[in-house]
Amino acid sequence: MIDLECKIKNQIVKIHVCETTWDLGPFIDFVETNPVMGFDTETTGLDWWNADRGFRIRLAQFGNATEAWVLPVEINPEFGEAVKWALRYAQRLVAHNGTFDQHVVESTLGVTLEELAPKMLDTKISAHLVDPRQVKEAGPGLKLEELVKFYIDRTLAEEVKGSMTKIAKRYKVKKEEIWPTVETFDREYLLYAGMDPIFAFRLFRITFPKIPARSRQRGLFAWEHRLAHVTARMERAGYLVDVEYVEARIAELKIEESKWMAVVRSFGIELLGSGAQIVEAFAREGIRLTEKTAKGVIKTGEEILAKIDHPLADAILKAKSATKKRKTWFENIINGMDSQNRIHPSVNPLQARTARWTINGSLAAQTLPAGTGYVRSSCLAEIEHVSASIDFGNMELRVLAAASGDPTMLDAFYHDKDLHNLTAIAAFGPMPEGVEKHPKRKAGKGTNFTVCFGGGWNAVSTQWDIPEDDAKKAVKAFWEAYPGTKTLSNRLMDEARRTGYIYTATGRRLPVDKDRPYAALNYYIQSSARDITARAVLLLDAAGFTPHMRLVIHDEIVFSFPKERAAELTEQAAQIMEFTFKGLLVPADGEIGKRSWGSILDLEESKH
DNA sequence: TAGAGAGGCACC
DNA sequence: AAACGGTGCCTCTCTA
Numbered sequence: 347m348i349d350l351e352c353k354i355k356n357q358i359v360k361i362h363v364c365e366t367t368w369d370l371g372p373f374i375d376f377v378e379t380n381p382v383m384g385f386d387t388e389t390t391g392l393d394w395w396n397a398d399r400g401f402r403i404r405l406a407q408f409g410n411a412t413e414a415w416v417l418p419v420e421i422n423p424e425f426g427e428a429v430k431w432a433l434r435y436a437q438r439l440v441a442h443n444g445t446f447d448q449h450v451v452e453s454t455l456g457v458t459l460e461e462l463a464p465k466m467l468d469t470k471i472s473a474h475l476v477d478p479r480q481v482k483e484a485g486p487g488l489k490l491e492e493l494v495k496f497y498i499d500r501t502l503a504e505e506v507k508g509s510m511t512k513i514a515k516r517y518k519v520k521k522e523e524i525w526p527t528v529e530t531f532d533r534e535y536l537l538y539a540g541m542d543p544i545f546a547f548r549l550f551r552i553t554f555p556k557i558p559a560r561s562r563q564r565g566l567f568a569w570e571h572r573l574a575h576v577t578a579r580m581e582r583a584g585y586l587v588d589v590e591y592v593e594a595r596i597a598e599l600k601i602e603e604s605k606w607m608a609v610v611r612s613f614g615i616e617l618l619g620s621g622a623q624i625v626e627a628f629a630r631e632g633i634r635l636t637e638k639t640a641k642g643v644i645k646t647g648e649e650i651l652a653k654i655d656h657p658l659a660d661a662i663l664k665a666k667s668a669t670k671k672r673k674t675w676f677e678n679i680i681n682g683m684d685s686q687n688r689i690h691p692s693v694n695p696l697q698a699r700t701a702r703w704t705i706n707g708s709l710a711a712q713t714l715p716a717g718t719g720y721v722r723s724s725c726l727a728e729i730e731h732v733s734a735s736i737d738f739g740n741m742e743l744r745v746l747a748a749a750s751g752d753p754t755m756l757d758a759f760y761h762d763k764d765l766h767n768l769t770a771i772a773a774f775g776p777m778p779e780g781v782e783k784h785p786k787r788k789a790g791k792g793t794n795f796t797v798c799f800g801g802g803w804n805a806v807s808t809q810w811d812i813p814e815d816d817a818k819k820a821v822k823a824f825w826e827a828y829p830g831t832k833t834l835s836n837r838l839m840d841e842a843r844r845t846g847y848i849y850t851a852t853g854r855r856l857p858v859d860k861d862r863p864y865a866a867l868n869y870y871i872q873s874s875a876r877d878i879t880a881r882a883v884l885l886l887d888a889a890g891f892t893p894h895m896r897l898v899i900h901d902e903i904v905f906s907f908p909k910e911r912a913a914e915l916t917e918q919a920a921q922i923m924e925f926t927f928k929g930l931l932v933p934a935d936g937e938i939g940k941r942s943w944g945s946i947l948d949l950e951e952s953k954h
Numbered sequence: 955t956a957g958a959g960a961g962g963c964a965c966c
Numbered sequence: 967a968a969a970c971g972g973t974g975c976c977t978c979t980c981t982a
Contacts (some may be wrong), residue, residue: 511956521956619977621961639961647962670963674975698972702966710974713964721964742966801970809970868971872966900966900972 347372350537354544355499361409361540363416363531367424373415374428377408381437382467384409384543384550387450388535390526394446395584395684397453404530406451408432409543411551416540418530419455426455433457440550442469442490442542445578452582459582463575469493469546471570471696472553475561478699479857488697494545497552506545509538564853570696573880576887577693577703577898584688585709585896586726586906588942592676595724599672606665613658618666621646627658674710675721682708689725693898695880700873701854703898711897719944725896726942727906733943734916736923736936737902740765741875742798748930749851749870752830759930766791773823774816786816793820797831800868831867838866851928852877875901878932882923889922891915896943904943912938 348363364373377383388405395401404420406429419426433439433451441447444466451457473493479485486496495503513534514524528535557567610618613627624646625635633654637645651659682689689708697704705711714721727733743765747755758765764783770790771777777784784790792810799805807817825832838848842858848866849855854877856869883898894915897904903923907915916936923934939946 515955617978619962621978641960643961645961649962666962670976673977674964678975700972702972704973706974710964712966712972713974716965796970799970799972802968804968805970862969862971864969865971872972875966902966 348531348533348536350533350540352502352537352541354502354548357412359412359414359541359544361414361416361537363536363540364418364422364425365531367422370424370428373408373417373432376413376415377432377435380408380410382410382547383432383436383439384414384545384547385433385436385439385441385444385447386539386542386546387447388525388539389450392446394449394453395688395690398685401453402526403450403454404525405536405539407539407543408436409540409547411544411548414540414544416536421530430455430457433462436465438465438467440467440469440543440546442493442546442549444468444470445574445581448578449582459575459578463571463578466571466574467550467554468571468574469549469553471567471574472550472557474696474701475558475566475570475854476553476556477857478696478701480699483699483859485699485857490542490545490549493549493553498545498548506538506541509534513538558849558853558855560849560853561855562853566853569880569884572884572887573695576883576892576895577695579892580895580897581690581693583893583896584684584690586728587679587683587687587689588724588726589680589683589687591942592679592724595720596672596676596680599668599676602668603665603672606661606668609657609661610665613661615658615662618662618669624662628654628656631656631658671721675714676724678708678710679724691897700856700869700876702872702876702900703879705897705899709897711899717947719942719947721944722947723942723944725904725944730909731906732909732912732941733939733946734905734907734912734919734936735902735939735943735946736905736916736920736934738875738878738923739933739935741878741901741932742871743794744930744932745871745874745878745927746798746831746834746867748928749874750828750830750834751928752828752834755828755831756930766794769793769820769824769827772827773820786820788812789816789820793817793824797821797824798868798871800864800866834870835864835867838870839863842866850874850877874927878925878927879903881925882934885922886919889918891919891922907938 347365347369350361352359386407387403390402393401406417406419408415417425417429419429448459448462452459477485481487481492486493491503491507510524511521513528514521517527519527615623615627617623625644628635635644637650639645651663679689691705691709692707694704744759747759758768766787767784770784770786774786789812792806792812796806803817803821806812807814841848842863847855847857850870850873854873858866894905894907896906916938920934920936925932937946939949
């Protein structure tokens with residue numbers, strides 16, 4: 347047994363590392379006397395889905411506030427057995443982002459998500475309910491090191507955070523390569539590993555009592571854990587890839603890129619992402635770029651280049667676009683596949699400051715090109731299945747209407763009136779005879795959305811390309827036509843100014859920056875919409891739909907359904923998803939495609 | 955060599 | 967009085 351010591355704020359903590367089977371005795375005593383334990387794992391990487399081709403668990407760590415046990419499971423199968431026993435024996439396991447560790451022990455030791463989820467206490471959840479702000483937003487952050495820094499011990503957190511970088515230097519490898527490389531019994535590594543379950547344990551004790559009473563009363567803490575379990579099972583299932591399709595697109599894009607890059611290079615630009623090189627190249631052609639960003643850098647983006655009538659501008663845009671498509675979408679998909687050609691994008695149900703989900707990794711699902719199946723066609727429903735997509739209609743505007751109780755807005759939704767037309771009418775007068783759309787409907791639409799985002803006429807004008815006068819009229823008309831929304835916005839801003847926070851209908855507390863009180867309305871809308879989707883996910887899970895769920899993207903849920911039951915299941919799922927928020931229905935509409943996710947959009951396209 | 959910051963572009 | 971909110975990923979530049 348190796349014994350290590352460390353100090354947290356002058357308090358000594360001990361880390362015991364098992365070396366031989368004989369060391370398991372005191373570990374078992376520890377587990378038996380600590381029904382609640384911090385838990386963490388160290389692995390060869392983050393790709394838990396590759397356990398059949400290289401991914402390994404190296405250490406498993408358990409701990410309480412002052413003591414940790416490190417079991418190097420990679421050197422002794424009996425350690426693996428002891429870890430399995432401990433995981434199953436424990437009453438509660440405290441982990442930071444425990445979803446990852448659950449995937450690890452499931453794929454390497456066979457202890458399932460279903461076994462562990464009911465006993466997990468996740469500090470990422472408790473911390474987010476207390477304060478969801480990232481460090482750059484002047485909040486505590488959401489990563490373990492950031493939270494330790496904020497809540498426990500600033501200097502120690504920095505030391506521990508830096509230790510893996512230091513170890514990598516000592517081994518003379520890149521940081522990303524240290525995880526599989528560092529020797530099992532490297533003291534510094536063991537210390538780093540042993541501290542994490544102690545930190546998680548302490549962090550839970552600190553953050554849990556800080557969860558706002560209103561959040562606790564509404565059961566948010568348990569609710570988020572149930573949600574995290576569903577998303578973990580979605581991650582485990584993953585999404586089947588159409589490898590041929592993806593590889594064909596990569597080959598195509600490479601040809602496209604080399605064609606345009608040849609043009610770009612002929613003008614002396616080597617780095618496509620270098621603004622300075624672009625500016626110089628245009629200067630040589632007698633074209634001066636002058637528009638600057640807020641930080642004083644000359645802009646070279648699409649907005650600028652699209653206005654320049656020169657073969658170089660065209661070539662830069664085309665080369666950039668092809669590179670982005672290849673690297674961001676298709677190559678990430680290929681690189682993220684497991685041995686069964688499935689990707690497992692990481693779903694973070696409690697990441698954004700409004701609690702919106704984020705999806706990252708092999709597929710940044712929230713940023714796929716809209717209105718086309720170009721990237722989505724990479725994702726396939728199972729064999730003999732078809733893809734289906736169900737989305738909420740007008741979710742955020744309906745949340746605004748319901749939360750504000752504005753009679754005009756509610757009436758529009760009750761009677762299926764076009765709200766964008768209504769706003770245009772309020773601003774610019776009645777519709778001309780015999781047309782379905784108001785000639786200035788776009789200004790109405792832009793205003794409706796922009797107001798939800800906390801914007802004013804300037805934002806409407808620049809983002810929606812609306813003349814300033816029209817934008818001013820439309821925004822003014824919006825607040826006058828739907829005065830209830832103004833009352834809601836004022837109430838939220840007032841609450842934010844007084845307390846620094848607003849609360850949503852689910853009891854979630856959201857901090858609002860003092861100098862941006864206007865953001866309160868958007869936070870309320872965005873977060874409530876997220877919770878309506880989250881609620882739908884939990885109900886779908888209860889109805890047995892989780893094995894069919896593939897991705898959740900804000901207001902849309904994507905499914906893989908058996909071909910012959912697709913119509914029936916889509917209908918059933920849509921009914922489950924629909925929700926009446928403060929008296930107003932938020933409808934859900936399903937669409938069924940062919941095998942690929944993209945086919946749903948391509949079918950839509952062909953209708954027009 | 956790593957990390958931070960910034961620009962740019964893909965979304966809801 | 968007015969005020970656009972929330973993301974992810976790639977690339978380059980600069981600093982330590």
